Amino acid sequence: MTGTGSGTSRRHFLKASIAALGATALPKRMAFGQAGAKYIRHNATSEAGKRALDSYAKGVEAMLKLPPEHPQNWFRNAFIHLMDCPHGNWWFYVWHRGYLGYFEQTIRSLSGDNEFAMPYWDWTQLPQIPDQMFEGALNPQDARFEPYTRNLSAFTSFIQPALKKYWQNLKFDQVGQLKKRGYTQFDKMWNDVTGLDPKQKAGISGNISYATTCASRYLTRDNPKLDEKTTYDVSPFIIYSGLLPVDFYNSDITESFNSSKTQSHNTPPAGPDSFSVLEGFPHNKVHNYIGGVGPLDPGPYGNMTNFLSPVDPVFFLHHSNMDRLWDVWTRKQKSLGLPYLPVGQDWDTYSREPFLFYVNGKGEYVGPSSAGDYVSMEKFDYEYEPGFGEDVIKPAPPALLKKPPVALSRGTVKANRAQVALPGAAVKNHLAQEGGAAMRAQVTVARPGPDAIAREFDIIVGAPPDVTEVGADSPYYAGTIAFFGKMASMTGMESDVTFSVPLPRKPQAFHGLGAAAANVSVEIRLVPTQGPQEGVTPLKAVNVRAQ
Amino acid sequence: MAASIIAVAMLAFIASSAPCSHSRELTFTLPHTLAPGESAWLVLKVGAIGHAEIQVTTSDCRQMGTISPFGPRAASRSGTYSLPVPPSAISNRHVTVRVSLNGGGETERPPTSRELIESSIRVRPAPK
Numbered sequence: 216m217t218g219t220g221s222g223t224s225r226r227h228f229l230k231a232s233i234a235a236l237g238a239t240a241l242p243k244r245m246a247f248g249q250a251g252a253k254y255i256r257h258n259a260t261s262e263a264g265k266r267a268l269d270s271y272a273k274g275v276e277a278m279l280k281l282p283p284e285h286p287q288n289w290f291r292n293a294f295i296h297l298m299d300c301p302h303g304n305w306w307f308y309v310w311h312r313g314y315l316g317y318f319e320q321t322i323r324s325l326s327g328d329n330e331f332a333m334p335y336w337d338w339t340q341l342p343q344i345p346d347q348m349f350e351g352a353l354n355p356q357d358a359r360f361e362p363y364t365r366n367l368s369a370f371t372s373f374i375q376p377a378l379k380k381y382w383q384n385l386k387f388d389q390v391g392q393l394k395k396r397g398y399t400q401f402d403k404m405w406n407d408v409t410g411l412d413p414k415q416k417a418g419i420s421g422n423i424s425y426a427t428t429c430a431s432r433y434l435t436r437d438n439p440k441l442d443e444k445t446t447y448d449v450s451p452f453i454i455y456s457g458l459l460p461v462d463f464y465n466s467d468i469t470e471s472f473n474s475s476k477t478q479s480h481n482t483p484p485a486g487p488d489s490f491s492v493l494e495g496f497p498h499n500k501v502h503n504y505i506g507g508v509g510p511l512d513p514g515p516y517g518n519m520t521n522f523l524s525p526v527d528p529v530f531f532l533h534h535s536n537m538d539r540l541w542d543v544w545t546r547k548q549k550s551l552g553l554p555y556l557p558v559g560q561d562w563d564t565y566s567r568e569p570f571l572f573y574v575n576g577k578g579e580y581v582g583p584s585s586a587g588d589y590v591s592m593e594k595f596d597y598e599y600e601p602g603f604g605e606d607v608i609k610p611a612p613p614a615l616l617k618k619p620p621v622a623l624s625r626g627t628v629k630a631n632r633a634q635v636a637l638p639g640a641a642v643k644n645h646l647a648q649e650g651g652a653a654m655r656a657q658v659t660v661a662r663p664g665p666d667a668i669a670r671e672f673d674i675i676v677g678a679p680p681d682v683t684e685v686g687a688d689s690p691y692y693a694g695t696i697a698f699f700g701k702m703a704s705m706t707g708m709e710s711d712v713t714f715s716v717p718l719p720r721k722p723q724a725f726h727g728l729g730a731a732a733a734n735v736s737v738e739i740r741l742v743p744t745q746g747p748q749e750g751v752t753p754l755k756a757v758n759v760r761a762q
Numbered sequence: 763m764a765a766s767i768i769a770v771a772m773l774a775f776i777a778s779s780a781p782c783s784h785s786r787e788l789t790f791t792l793p794h795t796l797a798p799g800e801s802a803w804l805v806l807k808v809g810a811i812g813h814a815e816i817q818v819t820t821s822d823c824r825q826m827g828t829i830s831p832f833g834p835r836a837a838s839r840s841g842t843y844s845l846p847v848p849p850s851a852i853s854n855r856h857v858t859v860r861v862s863l864n865g866g867g868e869t870e871r872p873p874t875s876r877e878l879i880e881s882s883i884r885v886r887p888a889p890k
Contacts, residue, residue, distance in 0.1 A: 421813040447825035488841035513867030
């Protein structure tokens, strides 16, 4: 096999997967959320996001300087997570929405930035920690953390007396929640800080939630990237897959957007935990890798690996992205006219779950609240700048109706290759346009016979003759069409099939485009995704429509 | 929402060989060839593996996902994880994957039956 426009085989592997999920065919959403919220959570890498990170650093520094008795002290805030966070159950998203929302209020208040909203780290688009998170108070290895986290003794003497006092004044219902969690006394909670296992009467290095300043985060400015495994777990294929379920909860975990249904957010399920794709893979793996699981085995790890993970400021960017994906999923459900919350008795059970440990932006204990208070983003009046995954939301039909009429260019087909003459102006418009593709090919092929081996085909546009294979990152790659099933006995299965294929928005695919040329001749080919095969499905017709 | 079409039992545990050394090969058969829009999912029930991780790859070592329990609680309990199978990993209704356990102080090796308790494959219906 000769040349390729592709990158790695892994990318090649991904592209067919994404195509099969149908995500590539969906146009990108072009605007912010519909509500017109007061606060916008920006991508951390955008200019607005970077400005927000400046404010975030000021807020973190202010929280660090607060005395340990203050509910908004940086470490006291992290203990809310250690004492009450749900993981592996269906309150995971909603509890963290409340936690993040109140924390955002605190940063807004203490930074003096009245417009502050927590930026998100879109790891799918940027599989490395945003550079600004290695600066000043945004880096848990910074000298600002040193007085409190330089060693366990210093940390204990700073925070433990205030925590014990807090513990002694907890309300009855709060004590009940902690008991469900197994924290029947203060020392049992503290064991999760030190990693002490009372049964073994020994510390387990991997379970130490506290981390020394210098070892608080595995990744550094010189080594900021997620490794290959973690990058895969935040890849488009995994994220699209996680957004795919249409049930808020389903006992079949492959059908469920959320993890296990449990008795309370502090109790484990009767059986094994079931993790949704998004919690089980991108959420968990990013946490653990930043803490150093793998490179630092067997621990101790950095903060992100255990339940004092909010000591690392990157925690809130990570969870902002998780919350954003919940919002994307919710809007996808709405666009499909499907439920986006539990219904019936499930809603009662879900919404009444008490969340009792939050602290608001004024430094006040929120007091009794419940999950139902946090299912809507209106509670904190924010929305997200669009990030990865928006394209799973189907567009509003009226917008499509406003599109200008389309022109059709008919191609000529010979030996599985089509030549199409495209208007130069239309190609330029296509290359310049954002959002959905302005040029789409109607590719007609004969359905593979019952015994055909090749059932997936890559569409190659405008490639040199020696390019016989493409990866997802190739400028000539226009998608993969896939056939399923050997349904020879079913009537109607012998007909040709036509696919609508967005053409790549890459100049290399239209290399004949010149300033003076009225038309551009483009070759469109079909090649088996898995390499050359005998009896390849013949290309029957190719037409291209341009807006 | 209709339940997923049932999984089909695992066919074989086969000793590993290069290039994915230190792993176990699992082969599954789908109940039927996938129809348009359907997708295949692995469902893995994992035992208490501490801070170790279970890595899942295709038979030729391409990443499919890493199970990485978060926090001491998750690490000390069993959990069920599902992960999507890329269509290119399916061949004639067969899916072959490799699983290995490493991290948390463990040298990379195939997981034991207590660490990887159950594994199955399911077909997920086409999205509405």
